[in-house]
Amino acid sequence: MRDRKVIDLPSSNVSCNECSLQQLCLPQSINGNELDKLDNIIERKKPLKRNEYLFQVGSPFDSIYVVRSGSLKTYSPTIDGQEQVTGFHLPGELLGLDAIGSGQHPCVAKALETTSVCEIPFESLEELTQSMPTLQHQLLRLMSKEIFDDQELMLLLGKKTAEARLSAFLLSISLRFKQRGFSSTEFYLSMSRNDIANYLGLAVETVSRMFTRFQEDGIINAERKHIVINDWDTLQQLAGISQLSEKEACTKKA
């Protein structure tokens, strides 16, 4: 339970200047005067409580959002009334970029816990980028990264076994926590098993069984939402390896 914070999460009305997420967020590589301008257009909203919505499907697109603290999930309702979780969003990560094209949010964003976000009115941002090449570049970089990440996930969903999917998921979360200055080996998952299963394109039961198996194999410790990663290397192997070499890699530990 020693979730050692290396950085402090920004509280509700800290400026970009003082924000610990600066290096992950839009302000990256922007300085002084320019940063103030960006800071000026940003609205800091009051925190969302668990299960509250940041936006709904079809909401008009006016702003993009950055998570300051807490976490959200985004999901799209499918025709047959189910949901497809399209992503989890941790501090410093952007939301809403998929709505620029159509002007409407194609998905729902729901807080998984108490969560605060910065709202960046898109029109103002676009104006600002006109005079700030570095800001524009950073925006394009972040969008590009999102495309890249989505493709990674596509790969995961298309090709990999349940084992590989959950491994990759845990590694991804772990890495993202690390980048934010938290422990990469011990953390709380704010999302339910159901959300994870949905996100990974698996049944809840399968995810549950995988958690159990990873624990039995000593790769992780999972006590409900509290996760400890014991064997990063094996996890990495499992995440990247095809069906053929899987058993080998797995029974090695069992």
Place this chain on the structure above:
Amino acid sequence: MRDRKVIDLPSSNVSCNECSLQQLCLPQSINGNELDKLDNIIERKKPLKRNEYLFQVGSPFDSIYVVRSGSLKTYSPTIDGQEQVTGFHLPGELLGLDAIGSGQHPCVAKALETTSVCEIPFESLEELTQSMPTLQHQLLRLMSKEIFDDQELMLLLGKKTAEARLSAFLLSISLRFKQRGFSSTEFYLSMSRNDIANYLGLAVETVSRMFTRFQEDGIINAERKHIVINDWDTLQQLAGISQLSEKEACTKKA
């Protein structure tokens, strides 16, 4: 075999001004003088032959590309030596947006047939967008659309049956042909069954069987790469519907 073209594909050195893909491409909603400026930075490369590469994994990112005619596939090699096809690219579609973030292409782009592309040096494009808000907006729109489309595919890969995946794939291709002024009910697939299977996260055999079944059910006519869509509605139902109601929807026809 009446592949009626409603528009002519641009030949190798037609200007943006005269290009029939204008409405789908970056120039959309850009006019006269501005269009000339964009036109000036674009390099029209000599056509690629089938199986030639536009870029390789790790190639330095200098430009984004637009398909003028023909088609390409992009794919990433996975750790275990396999490939994951991440997309097919038809005339008017952009390639390379996933490389902005890292400065290196994360995937390979390979021509599926004789293919010509426009090369747009990214640095020049970024400069140009500084003085052309509409161009910037269009670039952001196109990137956003890519994120959105990727999420649709994630949904497909995560949730759907083989039947639904192939239906959705055929509908997607059909729609994209339509937008480009070709017939939406009759077209040639430039990619192999193998590529399709890989893209959809299925075994080749499964895809083959699905083609056969769709044909038996009278939904499509498939003679190798030549496809005729007979029953758009059923296809749409199959693409969007959950496992539960599937059989119903399918046997309805059989």
Place this chain on the structure above:
DNA sequence: CGCTGCTTTGAACAACTTCAACTTCTGTGG
């Protein structure tokens, strides 16, 4: 304390994959 929702576990079942054989197509050289 007993409800509700989330998680875990077991067993039967279905979908897709794998393996293997066969057919059809493509293109290359004699």
Place this chain on the structure above:
DNA sequence: CCACAGAAGTTGAAGTTGTTCAAAGCAGCG
């Protein structure tokens, strides 16, 4: 122009993985 080799596609049967269904265990909360 035909023959042949290799690639691509199709088909069948057996085997796995993951799903579904059903039920029990657990934590949180009024």
